Amino acid sequence: MQASDKDSDDPMPRDNEELKTKKDRYKVLALLGKGGYGAVYSVTRLSDSERFAIKCENANAPRKSLYMDCNVLKGAAQIKSRHFCTVIDQAAVKDRFNFIVMKMIGKNLWDLRMDTPELRFSMGTALKAAAQCLVSIEQLHRFGYLHRDIKPGNFAAGRKETNEHHTIFMLDFGLCREYVKRGEGKVRLQRSSAPFRGTTRYAPLGSMMEMDTARKDDIESWLYMVVEWTSGQLPWHKLKSHDRDKVMQFKKDLRNKPEVQDDFFYDCPKKEFLRILKYVDSLGFYSTPDYKFVYFCIQHAGTANNVKDTDPLDWDASCPFNGPIESPEGCFSKYVSLLKNCEFLKKHRRNM
Numbered sequence: 001m002q003a004s005d006k007d008s009d010d011p012m013p014r015d016n017e018e019l020k021t022k023k024d025r026y027k028v029l030a031l032l033g034k035g036g037y038g039a040v041y042s043v044t045r046l047s048d049s050e051r052f053a054i055k056c057e058n059a060n061a062p063r064k065s066l067y068m069d070c071n072v073l074k075g076a077a078q079i080k081s082r083h084f085c086t087v088i089d090q091a092a093v094k095d096r097f098n099f100i101v102m103k104m105i106g107k108n109l110w111d112l113r114m115d116t117p118e119l120r121f122s123m124g125t126a127l128k129a130a131a132q133c134l135v136s137i138e139q140l141h142r143f144g145y146l147h148r149d150i151k152p153g154n155f156a157a158g159r160k161e162t163n164e165h166h167t168i169f170m171l172d173f174g175l176c177r178e179y180v181k182r183g184e185g186k187v188r189l190q191r192s193s194a195p196f197r198g199t200t201r202y203a204p205l206g207s208m209m210e211m212d213t214a215r216k217d218d219i220e221s222w223l224y225m226v227v228e229w230t231s232g233q234l235p236w237h238k239l240k241s242h243d244r245d246k247v248m249q250f251k252k253d254l255r256n257k258p259e260v261q262d263d264f265f266y267d268c269p270k271k272e273f274l275r276i277l278k279y280v281d282s283l284g285f286y287s288t289p290d291y292k293f294v295y296f297c298i299q300h301a302g303t304a305n306n307v308k309d310t311d312p313l314d315w316d317a318s319c320p321f322n323g324p325i326e327s328p329e330g331c332f333s334k335y336v337s338l339l340k341n342c343e344f345l346k347k348h349r350r351n352m
């Protein structure tokens, strides 16, 4: 096939193509990211030259997920979270693709780590980004969804031009699942098994064992991501998605082999991160995680490593940090008062 034929077969938008919606027209500028059945582009809104991003999905995609991106982002707008992009428009180009128009943000956290000389974030950057991602996970859960694909490519910093480059945004809701029964407000019953979805490297152990996943599992993936930011790599980084069983074995060994733990937590605040792992493993399918407790462990890791609130982020090394410092909603105080005499808490109060 000739290159030109191939280009004309590609249903995705072309550079400079003009896209119409009921509200406005947009000109396509550049490709920002590409997935299996879709792609994200920067665009200019022709009525006022403002920049936006569009996420497109092939009209023939076998598994439609753009509606989920759209629903979740609309839910996020209702709670007015600063960690989600607003959707401002949507339309379809017949027989080619459907798209949503949303706020444009900056580089994703995978690319930002790749920009660092040692391919890892400083402790301060890793912990500040970790705290913001945790807040966004708690918020997503609060309005009823599991993410199920927590990984660095699905978080990005805002743009410098809008002075949001110290704020982290959550992206990509294509694999989200509603975990509460609408109206009843109860967690949906656990399925006896669930096909594996997501990304092998960051997938929670339970989902690799084809178990139905829950809120705790998003936090487990978040921990793998944060460890990778801090230490530069995960012990299973060389294994690919077809080595899923080997990655699963690594994650099992992490729970009971000290040498795997040492490797995993290399250059990380081991005491606090191990406490988070143990806490996540102690939760059940229906548990509401104590996000505040996890946040408290992150804060403690920062204090123990002399991280200051104003320490700059690696991608803006000359400016003091001015992004959000907010703790997630949670039941830490309730948890503490209910479990005043619990051995676990007595012990961690002693240690902290």
Ligand SMILES: Nc1ncnc2c1ncn2[C@@H]1O[C@H](COP(=O)(O)OP(=O)(O)O)[C@@H](O)[C@H]1O
Residues within 6 Å of the ligand: 032, 033, 034, 035, 036, 038, 039, 040, 053, 055, 085, 102, 103, 104, 105, 106, 107, 108, 153, 154, 156, 171, 172, 173, 174
């Ligand atoms: N609103 C946005 N602004 C800027 N870049 C974005 C935006 N949304 C996505 N991207 C970029 O596109 C990439 C792919 O987007 P994502 O929503 O994760 O789609 P996919 O389903 O293809 O993984 C992201 O990693 C990010 O770099």
Ligand SMILES: [Mg+2]
Residues within 6 Å of the ligand: 153, 154, 172
């Ligand atoms: Mg993605």
